[in-house]
Amino acid sequence: MKFESTFMRGLGLVFTAALFSMPAFAHESAAGFDGGFVSGFTHPLFGWDHVAAMIAVGIWGAFLRAPAIWLLPIVFPMVMALGAALGIAGIPVPFIEPGIAASSIVIGLAILLAWRAPIALAAVIVGVFAIFHGHAHGTELPHSANAIAYAIGFVLATGMLHLAGIAFGLLIDRPGGKIALRGAGGVIAMLGAGFLFGIV
Amino acid sequence: MVSLQCSAQGSCSALFNRVCIVLLMVLFFGTRPAWAHGSFPGSEGFVLGLAHPVLEPLQGLLAGAFGVLLARTRAHNQVHPLLVYVASVLIAGVTVFVWPELSPTSLALLAMTLVVSVSTAGFKSVPIFLTFFLAAFSGLAIGSNAISMIGEGRLPTSLGSLIGGIVFPIYFYGPANWLYDRETKHPWFHLVPRVLAAWVAAVCIMMIAFVYRSLAA
Numbered sequence: 412m413k414f415e416s417t418f419m420r421g422l423g424l425v426f427t428a429a430l431f432s433m434p435a436f437a438h439e440s441a442a443g444f445d446g447g448f449v450s451g452f453t454h455p456l457f458g459w460d461h462v463a464a465m466i467a468v469g470i471w472g473a474f475l476r477a478p479a480i481w482l483l484p485i486v487f488p489m490v491m492a493l494g495a496a497l498g499i500a501g502i503p504v505p506f507i508e509p510g511i512a513a514s515s516i517v518i519g520l521a522i523l524l525a526w527r528a529p530i531a532l533a534a535v536i537v538g539v540f541a542i543f544h545g546h547a548h549g550t551e552l553p554h555s556a557n558a559i560a561y562a563i564g565f566v567l568a569t570g571m572l573h574l575a576g577i578a579f580g581l582l583i584d585r586p587g588g589k590i591a592l593r594g595a596g597g598v599i600a601m602l603g604a605g606f607l608f609g610i611v
Numbered sequence: 612m613v614s615l616q617c618s619a620q621g622s623c624s625a626l627f628n629r630v631c632i633v634l635l636m637v638l639f640f641g642t643r644p645a646w647a648h649g650s651f652p653g654s655e656g657f658v659l660g661l662a663h664p665v666l667e668p669l670q671g672l673l674a675g676a677f678g679v680l681l682a683r684t685r686a687h688n689q690v691h692p693l694l695v696y697v698a699s700v701l702i703a704g705v706t707v708f709v710w711p712e713l714s715p716t717s718l719a720l721l722a723m724t725l726v727v728s729v730s731t732a733g734f735k736s737v738p739i740f741l742t743f744f745l746a747a748f749s750g751l752a753i754g755s756n757a758i759s760m761i762g763e764g765r766l767p768t769s770l771g772s773l774i775g776g777i778v779f780p781i782y783f784y785g786p787a788n789w790l791y792d793r794e795t796k797h798p799w800f801h802l803v804p805r806v807l808a809a810w811v812a813a814v815c816i817m818m819i820a821f822v823y824r825s826l827a828a
Binding site (some may be wrong): 486492493496549572 | 684814816
């Protein structure tokens with residue numbers, strides 16, 4: 412497919428650029444990147460429960476195809492930011508950790524079972540879980556030196572994880588791709604169960 | 612003579628290309644050579660004002676978001692909302708220059724950026740009436756935020772800042788329009804600005820919470 416080849420080429424460029432971006436970290440300072448962008452960018456990457464769920468959202472979106480492939484990565488960051496705002500404002504939300512673990516289980520199982528949920532229902536499921544993820548991040552946020560840099564880094568990292576999931580999900584049209592995706596869904600669901608029972 | 616009317620079939624990209632080239636030439640020839648080596652701490656006056664959308668991220672976010680929104684408006688003529696935007700920037704700029712106490716808060720800029728971004732992300736083709744409405748309010752927010760409060764060199768800095776606020780959306784309009792012009796060949800091209808707009812909206816929501824927290828502290 413043309414979409415895949417162009418997308419994969421673009422993704423290749425992003426990864427290549429990322430490889431060459433290491434020396435730029437030498438210039439970060441507490442008032443700029445260190446206290447803001449890098450801190451925000453790395454925050455979603457340091458929790459495997461978050462990483463698994465966000466990649467799962469991307470895979471599920473690709474699995475459900477258009478419009479889910481782009482709708483879910485639009486819904487998730489916006490609702491997650493709402494959850495983060497609740498956390499920053501100190502408004503409590505119950506069952507945060509079980510909710511985060513359940514997100515991996517539910518979305519992982521949806522991929523494993525090849526569940527073609529209606530788009531509205533998929534958006535609601537993803538949105539509800541995004542609240543838990545956002546709230547967890549919001550309550551853990553430091554009093555960052557550069558709030559806008561932190562927020563941009565945070566949202567960008569989340570979006571990149573979705574894109575990674577979508578890129579993996581595009582294997583669906585390749586030989587054996589569907590099996591690989593469903594297998595990945597199973598692994599994510601098992602990881603979610605591990606998070607829930609404190610095994611992982 | 613440069614036509615301000617876009618063709619009924621195509622977009623306004625050719626017109627904006629012409630406007631950008633003229634603006635770039637004016638800026639290039641109007642800049643004194645010594646400024647080419649100036650750093651931001653050293654720059655002042657008109658040039659410092661031009662860079663205001665870059666130095667003030669909240670204003671830059673709104674201006675960029677409006678540029679993408681304008682490209683999403685698949686009206687035959689995108690010039691009219693742009694003219695509304697320019698007029699709003701100038702009206703708000705003059706008003707705040709005379710009455711500085713009317714300068715907007717960070718929350719107002721963020722709320723406006725959020726509305727513009729959500730409109731871009733939510734609509735496949737933004738309705739023309741909504742574009743006019745958002746153009747007017749974006750212009751008012753940016754124009755009123757662009758005015759320098761420092762007494763010395765206030766006029767040239769503010770003038771540069773107003774022009775910067777008017778020019779800045781075009782840099783985002785261009786790439787977004789380029790993508791839309793090619794969406795018949797690559798249907799997923801129109802998704803890129805929508806996803807990016809959703810990310811900008813997410814940043815705005817978090818920033819509003821940050822501002823709220825800092826106000827409450």
